Amino acid sequence: MNDDLKKTSKLPLIGVGLRHEHYDEALNTPANIDFIEVHAENFFAEGGASHQLFNDISQKYSVSLHSTSLGLGSASQIPLKQINQLNTLIKRCDPILVSDHACFSWADINSNHIHGGDLLPVPFNEESLNLMAANVLRVQRVLGRKILIENLSAYMELPGSIYSESEFLVNLCELTQCKLLIDLNNLVVNATNQALLSGTGKKLNVVEYAKQWLANIPADIVGEFHLAGCTPVGSDSLMIDDHSRPVSINTWAIYHFALTRFGAIPTLIEWDENLPSWTTLLAEASKAKDIAKMVFGNEEDTRFTDILDESEYFLGSSEDYKLEEIQQADDIHCMSHHHA
Amino acid sequence: MLDQQQNKLLEAIFLGNSLFNQSSEHDVKNKGLKIYQHSLIANAARALSITYATVHSYIGKNRFNTLVAKYLKAELKQEYDWGEFGSTLPGFIAKQELSNAYLLSQIARLDLACHQSERSKDVPVDLTTLNLLGENDAYQLYINFCSGIDIMQSTLPLDEINNTITNLTEEEQINSLDDVTQQLTEFTTKYKLSDNEAGNLYSFIIWRPDFQAQYSRISTDEYLWFSALLGKDTESKTSIGQALDDLNETDFSFVEWLPKAIQERLINSITIQK
Numbered sequence: 001m002n003d004d005l006k007k008t009s010k011l012p013l014i015g016v017g018l019r020h021e022h023y024d025e026a027l028n029t030p031a032n033i034d035f036i037e038v039h040a041e042n043f044f045a046e047g048g049a050s051h052q053l054f055n056d057i058s059q060k061y062s063v064s065l066h067s068t069s070l071g072l073g074s075a076s077q078i079p080l081k082q083i084n085q086l087n088t089l090i091k092r093c094d095p096i097l098v099s100d101h102a103c104f105s106w107a108d109i110n111s112n113h114i115h116g117g118d119l120l121p122v123p124f125n126e127e128s129l130n131l132m133a134a135n136v137l138r139v140q141r142v143l144g145r146k147i148l149i150e151n152l153s154a155y156m157e158l159p160g161s162i163y164s165e166s167e168f169l170v171n172l173c174e175l176t177q178c179k180l181l182i183d184l185n186n187l188v189v190n191a192t193n194q195a196l197l198s199g200t201g202k203k204l205n206v207v208e209y210a211k212q213w214l215a216n217i218p219a220d221i222v223g224e225f226h227l228a229g230c231t232p233v234g235s236d237s238l239m240i241d242d243h244s245r246p247v248s249i250n251t252w253a254i255y256h257f258a259l260t261r262f263g264a265i266p267t268l269i270e271w272d273e274n275l276p277s278w279t280t281l282l283a284e285a286s287k288a289k290d291i292a293k294m295v296f297g298n299e300e301d302t303r304f305t306d307i308l309d310e311s312e313y314f315l316g317s318s319e320d321y322k323l324e325e326i327q328q329a330d331d332i333h334c335m336s337h338h339h340a
Numbered sequence: 341m342l343d344q345q346q347n348k349l350l351e352a353i354f355l356g357n358s359l360f361n362q363s364s365e366h367d368v369k370n371k372g373l374k375i376y377q378h379s380l381i382a383n384a385a386r387a388l389s390i391t392y393a394t395v396h397s398y399i400g401k402n403r404f405n406t407l408v409a410k411y412l413k414a415e416l417k418q419e420y421d422w423g424e425f426g427s428t429l430p431g432f433i434a435k436q437e438l439s440n441a442y443l444l445s446q447i448a449r450l451d452l453a454c455h456q457s458e459r460s461k462d463v464p465v466d467l468t469t470l471n472l473l474g475e476n477d478a479y480q481l482y483i484n485f486c487s488g489i490d491i492m493q494s495t496l497p498l499d500e501i502n503n504t505i506t507n508l509t510e511e512e513q514i515n516s517l518d519d520v521t522q523q524l525t526e527f528t529t530k531y532k533l534s535d536n537e538a539g540n541l542y543s544f545i546i547w548r549p550d551f552q553a554q555y556s557r558i559s560t561d562e563y564l565w566f567s568a569l570l571g572k573d574t575e576s577k578t579s580i581g582q583a584l585d586d587l588n589e590t591d592f593s594f595v596e597w598l599p600k601a602i603q604e605r606l607i608n609s610i611t612i613q614k
Contacts, residue, residue: 041420041421041422041423042423044421044423044424045423045458045459045460046459046460046461046462047459047460047461047462047487047488048458048459048460048462048487048488048548048551049458049551049552050459051462052551069420069421071420074346075342075343075346076343076346076347079420082420085421104346105420106346106420107343107346107347107349107350107351108343108347109347109350109351109354109416110416112416112418113418114350114354114416114417114418115417115418115419115420116350116353116354116376116380116417117380117383117384117417117422117425118353118376118379118380118383120346120349120350120353120376122342122346123342123345127341127342128342131342154372155371155372155373155375155376156369156372156373156376157369158345158349160341160345196368196371197368197372199368238368238371238372238375240375
């Protein structure tokens with residue numbers, strides 16, 4: 001990662017994830033964003049339309065290359081061909097950021113090397129840590145650059161953890177000098193699911209959970225934030241990180257806290273299901289910029305309710321997204337200004 | 341320890357098994373596992389509906405998803421790129437108890453060829469090199485075809501089948517998946533009989549002049565011509581002169597074929613190797 005990304009502007013770089021339905025507008029209409037994130041695997045074809053599109057996107061935007069398939073926590077070896085394909089894309093677009101996840105994807109079934117096609121959780125222990133660190137170091141050696149590692153939304157807890165997730169990731173950064181891509185919505189999802197996954201049934205305050213999680217992270221190892229929204233669920237169901245909605249009020253509140261704690265970190269809006277118009281997606285990016293202005297500008301009188309439309313946090317939301325949380329978010333904002 | 345844990349989890353995801361005993365304590369763990377199992381099928385179905393777009397449109401989302409779920413259990417995914425996943429699906433379809441399974445497997449072969457064509461490496465174009473054809477020994481000249489060129493043969497006239505379904509759909513004579521199935525069944529019946537009688541093979545060329553793959557039926561002689569030039573059997577390309585020698589007992593005419601090939605943008609350049 002380019003260490004100057006934080007320093008070149010008082011405000012963070014704000015980008016959006018590029019999806020197929022938006023290709024044409026992304027290329028042919030003006031967009032007030034600082035970068036585009038693409039999923040590396042969507043551009044692994046050797047030629048054809050996606051190859052040309054990748055060239056065109058790289059010409060128009062700064063690119064963040066987000067890989068979703070390395071499976072850096074896999075005990076089964078990651079093929080060199082796969083890392084080399086990512087490297088080929090890096091050489092083609094000179095990305096501002098390169099990232100993947102703290103997960104496993106590869107395993108062996110009946111002597112076949114199988115890829116799960118998903119981001120699968122690992123236990124947070126020494127064995128996983130050493131293995132993931134070795135894989136990250138190998139990938140960084142092949143790529144000739146440091147990468148960012150993203151925290152997961154996990155739908156099951158594997159036995160054998162001795163660290164918390166944040167401790168595990170901090171240790172990983174110490175061992176490999178990689179940095180963290182912190183997906184703030186994943187913190188919300190994990191906090192929401194914690195009551196069910198832990199078997200305690202005790203519902204957590206998601207904002208407080210996220211704040212504590214973030215408080216465990218040293219400021220100098222954070223390289224990017226991801227923001228997204230997902231479908232709210234009842235208390236007996238696991239929340240799925242489906243990236244199907246606008247960023248929730250809780251996640252915006254956590255973002256505000258994170259900017260205050262970590263500084264002007266590059267930030268990405270992700271939206272994958274029930275895709276909105278390109279204009280709506282860009283509007284989400286504008287909200288992120290407005291919240292950054294609340295933190296870094298001279299707009300301490302601005303409140304969340306000035307930035308977010310009332311309809312967005314009430315329409316179709318569950319009981320979890322009510323006025324008290326908006327007030328809580330504004331309280332965080334006011335408190336952080338008093339403490340600053 | 342960790343490798344065993346990961347192997348076991350991935351196996352449970354692919355095979356749709358439970359990892360944990362049925363008890364209230366383990367209920368939530370199996371719920372979590374189910375999320376990964378559903379996600380795998382959904383991702384695979386999404387990827388394969390792109391690769392096998394025609395098959396998907398002929399059998400519909402529900403039957404396609406059921407097919408994909410069975411396929412994932414039978415053929416564990418070894419590719420990390422979803423775009424490369426599923427090359428054995430045509431053979432798998434042929435073995436299924438599915439209406440018109442054999443016909444659908446042949447349509448799937450054509451879908452796959454088009455998909456792979458669209459992902460293939462771009463080939464540079466230099467039509468000025470066509471001048472080499474008039475000035476040099478044909479045994480030293482090689483044709484560089486356009487991107488994504490491939491050939492295939494089938495016992496079914498796949499172009500006729502696809503064109504018929506498309507036309508009937510546009511004419512609103514096909515209005516449902518049942519209508520498509522009925523039409524495909526008619527083709528299955530018709531060509532089962534003719535195959536038994538004549539053992540016909542239909543030949544096709546697949547290519548992409550730009551980004552979108554095209555396919556077209558070609559004669560058996562043309563198929564042999566492309567096969568020789570592309571080095572399908574020899575694993576090395578054959579010169580124009582040698583390929584013509586190979587076809588000297590056929591009706592293939594290079595003089596007739598060349599302008600048509602140029603017009604259809606099949607040829608990107610000619611190279612000379614002395």
